[in-house]
């Protein structure tokens with residue numbers, strides 16, 4: 001059970017890093033700034049520990065950069081059109097922090113807040129954050145717990161639990177950028193990916209608001225139903241890939257139950273590391289680090305484009321405003337609960 005000083009916010013709030021690990025050596029270092037994953041050490045096929053998560057060396061970078069490395073995004077991940085939502089006839093205005101739209105909740109997103117530690121054991125940590133009514137414009141006094149646990153099966157399990165005293169919208173995710181050859185190993189385009197999705201949600205323009213359609217992946221670069229290298233089709237002459245500057249799209253998971261299911265699998269042929277993604281969410285955003293260019297990460301490493309990929313489990317982008325999508329509404333005093341597991345192995 002390890003706690004280390006990490007730095008301080010601009011306002012002088014102390015920020016720490018915490019280690020959680022299993023008895024097999026798998027380890028995560030997480031910070032209370034944004035309840036973010038900083039390091040994630042998993043064994044490669046030779047048993048060497050590889051840090052597969054992009055991160056920063058200092059709190060200033062976590063605060064300043066808009067990459068969301070490792071962060072807990074809340075209350076609402078991804079985009080909301082016109083930075084505006086309506087719940088029971090009341091319009092709530094949010095920050096316009098992505099053109100005229102809202103991205104990852106706004107300038108004071110939970111990803112930029114210092115969370116409290118509620119519980120910390122050898123393999124588990126629970127962060128908690130309390131948002132006031134209308135904080136960033138969202139209704140309700142919301143209490144949120146995010147639990148990270150490293151299991152004996154080499155899984156990083158992330159559980160979200162939130163309760164609001166008013167009807168609100170919650171759509172949380174984790175924004176870790178994975179690189180299964182290590183976070184300083186160059187781009188991930190040769191790493192293989194499978195996503196269990198027959199449809200995805202195309203966007204209207206480079207501003208990335210979905211059209212509302214669920215379009216078949218069949219015959220498009222968005223077909224990941226059979227594993228293929230992430231980079232195989234990324235440069236295809238496809239309008240959606242041009243809008244996204246790469247993959248930056250939500251997939252409609254082919255769900256068979258309401259519970260936890262395996263929805264994606266990634267594999268790096270060089271390291272042999274495999275990562276399975278399990279979730280109870282209905283959507284997953286594949287973002288291939290299209291806007292990473294030159295950020296200075298851990299150990300002073302200068303990141304290159306596509307040096308990590310995110311698999312952000314969530315409701316569909318803009319689903320609070322899009323009538324064709326399942327609407328993420330959380331009723332007053334009814335818990336919002338979701339879970340995602342990133343399970344590691346080798347082959």
Ligand code: BGC
Nearest residue numbers: 066067068078248285287291
């Ligand atoms: C979004 C990207 C954005 C990135 C960093 C992703 O979830 O889909 O468009 O650049 O987050 O903010």
